[in-house]
């Protein structure tokens with residue numbers, strides 16, 4: 001015996017024989033979704049959200065999109081507004097495909113109120129409206145008039161109140177107002193009545209009905225309060241990636257003989273659960289009838305969906321009355337005032353994009369709005385901005401104060417048998433006695449501390465305990481033997497040679513300190529010998545080292561580490577602060593939903609990017625000039641080059657950091673991941689770009705990696721300008737500029753591509 005069909009399925013059969021919609025009829029709808037398939041996650045373990053969903057929203061309708069939390073309403077809406085792509089299926093919005101050239105979607109034809117507040121807390125209500133007004137090409141007068149109406153209608157407080165100081169419900173209403181502001185053709189409202197009291201909720205619904213009266217506006221609204229959608233012309237009950245029904249609330253209530261829409265939803269859910277078993281057997285029959293070739297590349301689910309779709313475009317699994325019925329009848333469900341809707345040519349057919357329009361990187365009113373908004377945000381966060389501007393200056397000050405200066409106050413353990421370990425002031429005469437004292441005096445002049453010990457044993461002990469950096473021992477006849485060594489020259493005896501030597505044992509555990517101590521000891525000896533020669537009136541050449549270091553060709557006679565590290569440190573500070581600034585700003589904008597909202601308003605990712613470039617470039621230029629001024633003027637870092645080129649290279653490096661920041665914000669989805677990525681790149685760049693150690697000393701592999709990194713060539717270029725005074729025409733200088741420009745284009749292109757192609 002044939003089992004009894006569940007309610008709904010029996011009613012579902014007849015429409016299977018109705019006609020197919022054509023592309024033309026699809027484009028006549030406000031929204032038409034066909035065979036939508038959307039999944040998240042890996043193909044091996046997909047999370048299917050939309051599973052062959054069909055949806056038809058005629059023009060001039062209020063369409064209530066209902067469904068349990070997590071059933072995919074927001075996902076469907078973001079596909080409709082062109083912010084996410086379907087994995088399969090098609091969407092027509094206001095006659096065009098979302099995102100296609102000339103469709104106006106995303107764009108001002110749509111008003112979108114996302115689920116999250118997606119507003120700048122620091123802005124006042126008026127400023128918020130001004131921003132969205134500017135984005136949608138409204139004049140200030142039009143915005144002001146609309147603000148007045150919206151404040152009254154939505155019972156909002158004064159327009160000068162900052163959004164962050166409003167209650168949650170008020171913030172949602174401001175968000176709603178921002179979507180209504182420019183009278184869009186299609187209004188998409190994701191839960192607009194959350195946190196709104198019943199009276200105002202009713203007011204909002206009345207206003208929505210009013211908006212659709214003349215047929216010019218279509219509204220799609222999602223809500224958890226199912227029964228408030230009684231005022232909608234049509235509702236779509238979504239469950240399991242499909243619509244259970246897509247009909248007018250009255251006919252649903254009648255058809256299922258229920259008191260409330262909630263009951264209808266429950267009834268249909270039960271039917272769907274029962275029907276799934278039944279449906280699987282129906283599908284089995286269909287597949288048997290129309291065999292899908294085994295070699296077909298189309299997955300079975302899609303094949304089945306397409307089979308179903310080719311025979312019908314059922315929107316609801318049950319209770320469907322939308323797609324299969326003729327268009328004229330369907331229109332009667334919504335406002336009858338949609339005059340000539342069928343006669344209107346879809347905008348895409350009308351709109352001819354010129355080549356100029358297609359190549360246009362930005363629209364001036366969008367850029368105006370973005371730049372105004374970014375500057376206003378900076379102004380509202382002036383303390384943060386001052387910190388950001390001051391941070392690189394603080395860092396360069398810290399660097400110059402603490403890195404690269406010669407260590408002083410180092411303790412040396414002295415055993416002076418010549419003076420029985422007594423201190424002895426230099427005599428300043430030509431007496432060749434107690435010469436050890438004159439030598440030690442030179443060490444004191446170099447600001448090192450001398451501690452005297454009785455014997456070598458105790459001096460070593462002091463070094464071993466970390467009380468001194470080295471031990472020095474003078475023989476009892478040091479002066480006599482030194483004099484004899486000079487007098488006898490080649491014929492000097494072994495004891496003369498041995499006794500005229502200062503014995504030194506250093507703590508070499510700290511390479512920098514021991515290197516500088518060695519240098520100080522050698523210089524101290526040279527100075528002592530020279531002083532003696534001058535005092536005793538004989539040529540200093542006699543005591544000079546036979547290797548003579550003349551005045552250097554480039555750099556100071558005694559180079560310091562500050563001069564070596566400064567170019568790299570300046571560029572690193574500017575580069576990484578720009579990374580942090582840009583990626584931070586972009587991520588805040590994205591994570592708070594503001595970016596999403598702006599993009600739905602028609603602003604492009606490239607415009608957002610350019611908006612940040614313009615504003616942050618200003619900050620960065622200021623930062624760069626301050627850093628250079630502090631390094632060169634206040635801390636007197638050696639500079640022989642042209643300040644213009646030095647500043648330009650610093651600014652370009654900051655720009656490069658900004659572009660890297662864009663890439664970071666595009667590839668990461670949270671501030672934490674952005675921080676990991678920025679920090680992860682910081683250390684390799686600092687280690688490999690020749691900032692703390694010359695590239696010449698690196699391993700062959702790291703040397704070749706270092707060659708292509710963003711800061712290597714620019715650091716070398718900066719060093720050549722600062723220390724050698726080389727002009728831009730020198731290869732090692734202009735290569736730094738070229739490398740930075742190449743990296744800017746690489747990062748910028750990557751972020752533009754990521755913005756363009758990285759959609760959900």
Ligand SMILES: Nc1ncnc2c1ncn2[C@@H]1O[C@H](COP(=O)(O)OP(=O)(O)OP(=O)(O)O)[C@@H](O)[C@H]1O
Pocket residue numbers: 040041047049067068069070071072073074075076115760
């Ligand atoms: N980017 C994403 N990556 C992976 N899963 C996602 C993503 N966005 C949404 N989802 C998942 O898709 C499902 C549908 O989410 P969606 O936000 O569309 O539901 P919803 O019906 O709008 O829910 P609610 O009514 O609670 O807002 C949820 O299970 C959600 O976890």
